[in-house]
Amino acid sequence: MIFRQLFEQESSTYTYLLADEASKDGVIIDPVVEMHRRDAALIRELGIKLIYSLDTHCHADHITGSWQLKEAFGCKIGLGSANRVNNVDNLFDNGETITFGKHSLKVLETPGHTDGCVSFVLDDQSRVFTGDSLLIRGCGRTDFQGGDPAKLYQSIQNQLFTLPEHCLVYPGHDYNGRCSSSIGEEKAFNPRIGGAASEKDFVGYMKHMKLPHPKKIAMALPANLNSGRIEGQEETVPQWAPLEHNFGGILQIDPQWLANNLDQVVVVDVRDDDEFNNELGHLPQALHIPLGQLEDSMSKLSKDKAIVTVCRSGRRSALASLALQKAGFEKVANLKDGMLAWTELGFPIAS
Incomplete structure (x- = not known):
């Protein structure tokens, strides 16, 4: 399988590109609009036929690149079924599978950071893409967008922590230069929900974090409710030649x-x-x-x-x-x- 982990520095967002080596059918998870040229160039260079652009949730800290990827490659846009977002081709229910070549991703509903969060598990359970639900030694905040710490506790414990301990965790963000973890590591060492943390421990932790709102929330949320489509805003393309x-x-x-x-x-x-x-x-x-x-x-x-x-x-x-x-x-x-x-x-x- 072709697998690439990509990074956007301003919002510390990870984007993931996966494709079947034989058919070159592929999917991208959590693209960022500012990185469209980079992502599109890699897709073209590797000869990938992009089937889906997937978002783990409706982001508040960056604008998704899904709409531009759909315009460029004709792919479909997919999110979890609890999201109320325009320009989406498929809303996936818990347990549904997304196939690309001989590989597939299973959709896990993992609400709590937002009410529409999902995670994507690779068919052999070797990797899980957790968005903001589970981060490396952390988790997503729960204080807006329908966030609920009790729901997030149940999502992590009942959906993610039941995966094999060797399953690698690929989060939606990391702010300290860490690339991946594992289910076993997070179960043991995550300071918010690992070890012997109870639901009351976790909820108490999350309710007292007092984080500032994301810097881009005012522009990101309206744009992401349209899958990243912004009327009248086109990608800047040089006019003197087809570059x-x-x-x-x-x-x-x-x-x-x-x-x-x-x-x-x-x-x-x-x-x-x-x-x-x-x-x-x-x-x-x-x-x-x-x-x-x-x-x-x-x-x-x-x-x-x-x-x-x-x-x-x-x-x-x-x-x-x-x-x-x-x-x-x-x-x-x-x-x-x-x-x-x-x-x-x-x-x-x-x-």
Whole structure:
């Protein structure tokens, strides 16, 4: 199975991508709207056919990325059946399964943080994705959105703590750099509900936490009641060319588009002197600035015209494109796979 744990720093949110290696059918759990480009790039690079974007609950600290993923990949949006949210394709009841390839997730209703919280258990019970219901050495707050500490106690004890002790716990958040835990660990060491904690112990703890409300609650809740869809707000996309973000954060351009629009851009070849006229040649009218000289040569370049950086494979020129962007050049992209792709496709070269 393909499995990736991803992190969004501002709200300390974990997003999880799971896919079947054979069919490439996959699901994503708790995506964050600000990380859409990153998540979409990874999905494309791995060739995943996204079946579902799933949220463990209606979040109050960040806006879900589910709507943008649906727009980009045609996936369905899914939540627990207790949620009253617009633009949802499937509301799942307790015990239902969500299938992707030969794998599946079982839905567990785990209310208490909110009244609509669910957790997702992998079919072999090796992993459980707990959202905010159970955190690493903690749990979600219970003081708004229908939260109820007694319900959360029962959810954790009767739904999550009955899973095998080796089952790995993957939470919706962690604020201390911890990535995962296990059911056995949390049963033994969770300071709120582990060990011999009774329901009265847990409820007393939760009722006296006195936490401030999440910073983004005023914008997050209304947006998440629409599955992250915000009317009139579109993702910012560069207009000068059809660019692609890769998972490494690089803006790339397709060789075919560049071949059709060479006169519209400045091509900057950042290879060394001995490579510029080697067997791969170079693009017609390319400006030759070796990577080591780029910083001192930026004054030669205009910020009004789009720039495409080029090297042999697209790796050094990716670094060049980032350097140009950092220096204030807004229209910059890297030639995807460099001269190797350009020559393989038979586009014109000079030498």
